[in-house]
Amino acid sequence: MSLPGTKNWGWGQKSLELCKSPTAQRWLLSHAGTRITWRGGESALHSPGHSVRWWWVWGAAAPMAPVTQHQIQKFHEDGFLVLERFFSAEECDSMRSQMQRIVAEMEVPPHCRTAFSTKEEEQLQAQGSSDYFLTSGDKIRFFFEKGVLDEKGNFLIPKEKSVSKVGHALHAYDPVFKQITHSPKVQELGRELGLERPVVVQSMYIFKQPGIGGEVTPHQDATFLHTEPLGRVLGFWIALEDATQENGCLWFIPGSHTNGIARRMVRAASGASTCVEFVGSEPAYDDKQFIPLPISKGGLILIHGEVVHKSELNSSESSRHVFTFHVMEAKGTTWSKENWLQPTPELPFPSLYT
Numbered sequence: 412m413s414l415p416g417t418k419n420w421g422w423g424q425k426s427l428e429l430c431k432s433p434t435a436q437r438w439l440l441s442h443a444g445t446r447i448t449w450r451g452g453e454s455a456l457h458s459p460g461h462s463v464r465w466w467w468v469w470g471a472a473a474p475m476a477p478v479t480q481h482q483i484q485k486f487h488e489d490g491f492l493v494l495e496r497f498f499s500a501e502e503c504d505s506m507r508s509q510m511q512r513i514v515a516e517m518e519v520p521p522h523c524r525t526a527f528s529t530k531e532e533e534q535l536q537a538q539g540s541s542d543y544f545l546t547s548g549d550k551i552r553f554f555f556e557k558g559v560l561d562e563k564g565n566f567l568i569p570k571e572k573s574v575s576k577v578g579h580a581l582h583a584y585d586p587v588f589k590q591i592t593h594s595p596k597v598q599e600l601g602r603e604l605g606l607e608r609p610v611v612v613q614s615m616y617i618f619k620q621p622g623i624g625g626e627v628t629p630h631q632d633a634t635f636l637h638t639e640p641l642g643r644v645l646g647f648w649i650a651l652e653d654a655t656q657e658n659g660c661l662w663f664i665p666g667s668h669t670n671g672i673a674r675r676m677v678r679a680a681s682g683a684s685t686c687v688e689f690v691g692s693e694p695a696y697d698d699k700q701f702i703p704l705p706i707s708k709g710g711l712i713l714i715h716g717e718v719v720h721k722s723e724l725n726s727s728e729s730s731r732h733v734f735t736f737h738v739m740e741a742k743g744t745t746w747s748k749e750n751w752l753q754p755t756p757e758l759p760f761p762s763l764y765t
């Protein structure tokens with residue numbers, strides 16, 4: 412069915428032909444994420460055989476504001492924000508299928524197979540000494556769970572069950588993850604949050620494998636992604652399946668983003684035994700300070716660069732896949748040259764806005 416001015420019919424297009432029945436509107440709001448603004452005339456059509464009267468309207472569909480002012484205020488108070496159903500089940504499934512293809516084709520030389528860890532000492536040993544990690548900022552590379560490789564780097568379990576994370580440039584080099592990172596609703600959210608020149612600095616796919624998905628110890632993202640001034644880094648964390656307390660959802664200390672950072676991970680001077688080192692130390696947080704944030708598939712958690720957060724070992728039988736990326740407000744901000752992650756001539760940090 413086509414009405415005047417509706418040639419461009421389709422989701423995400425400028426012009427939409429919309430059914431005004433309450434059922435259709437509910438469907439549109441939940442599936443297309445659009446708020447309908449009525450413009451132009453209305454045309455009543457009666458389709459024989461249908462018990463309802465369909466009203467068709469042509470005009471523009473304005474994107475629904477992805478976040479309210481109240482939610483933005485909550486984000487500033489807590490240092491995190493949960494936006495349920497930000498992505499559709501189809502979008503999550505397309506990311507999962509794409510990752511399945513990437514892992515099926517994965518080739519990692521045995522000497523580059525390093526276990527990913529967030530424990531400081533292991534981090535220094537495994538990541539700090541590994542060029543494979545240090546040069547992964549502009550590549551799609553694979554990191555493994557602890558205990559899944561023998562001493563020669565052979566897999567002890569099927570390789571697709573052994574991957575801990577894939578990083579750090581899916582947003583730049585993979586079409587599916589690139590499209591999600593720069594999707595209109597993410598850009599709109601950036602604008603609502605007041606970001607003027609956001610650039611994407613890194614992205615990761617985290618598997619949190621059933622039974623072995625390791626804990627992520629309490630940390631602030633600015634420890635690893637330092638800027639001058641602070642407060643310019645924001646994480647987007649997208650649940651590709653339900654994240655629960657059993658399979659390792661995120662935990663936060665509300666309001667912990669306002670006191671600066673406890674430690675920094677910096678590139679070590681040349682000649683040092685590891686390639687990175689820590690300056691300062693993470694305090695011993697009281698577990699009682701953390702609150703869990705379970706979230707359903709498709710939900711998005713915004714993470715302030717200085718908020719303290721963690722996730723626990725996944726001892727359940729379900730995986731907990733997420734896609735996450737970090738942006739920096741580049742306006743008036745200096746990216747620390749001491750950060751492990753650096754923009755390269757091949758991949759300068761791309762603008763979030765396209």
Ligand SMILES: O=C(O)CCC(=O)C(=O)O
Pocket residue numbers: 617619627632646648659714720721722733735
């Ligand atoms: O997904 C996780 O378990 C941890 C992720 C995280 O801490 C981060 O992206 O900063």
